[in-house]
Amino acid sequence: MELLQIMGCSPPLARRPLDTEQAEGVARVFKALGDPVRLRILSIVASHAGGEVCVCDINDAFDLSQPTISHHLKVLKDVGLLTSERRASWVYYRTVPDRLAELSALLAAPAEVVG
Template identity: 70%
Template sequence: MDGLNLLECCSPLAREPLGEADAAALARAFKALGDPVRLRIVSIVASHEGGEACVCDLTASFDVGQPTISHHLKVLKEAGLLTSERRASWVYYRVVPDRLAQLSALLSLSSEVAR
């Protein structure tokens, strides 16, 4: 996502219009977070001790089945919001901090632009 430079003072929305590819990629990430279960999954993973959570840690937090949790995890991974690592028979998930920073930077405005 070359259009998103996190070191700039202003978000890309305030600086210049997004290109089609950047807009499509960012829209996928926002759409993935638009589901309450997926938003909670990201929150649980991010706040879990060590910054990672096992699938077994996630399934206990929801009233949906494991296949549904797996689907939500797949959507979050495809949107670039989570990464995973298999260890023995369990899969551990971590939030991708740079991806969340991109989403945050896109929506933040400098004090000059916000006036």
């Protein structure tokens, strides 16, 4: 299930507990981001000028095999954080802004909880 469907209009964690389905879905996203390589990949894509990155540039940033990088990219796509588009022999990756915003909103603490 996609993060958008899991989280929907869920308020921040500090306002209302997640139900079981929401918690399982969000946990999959955090599990994907719990790997340092995947976290770096997401950071590379999110911060790249133009908003997209060729897989060749992602491969060049790591001392890992291409199949390993492809696996990490698939995990990030499966949890809805990245999308891709094939152009000729290369694949270009972009973040999914709505998913990142939902994750950010989920973690945002309301003003009355901060402090």
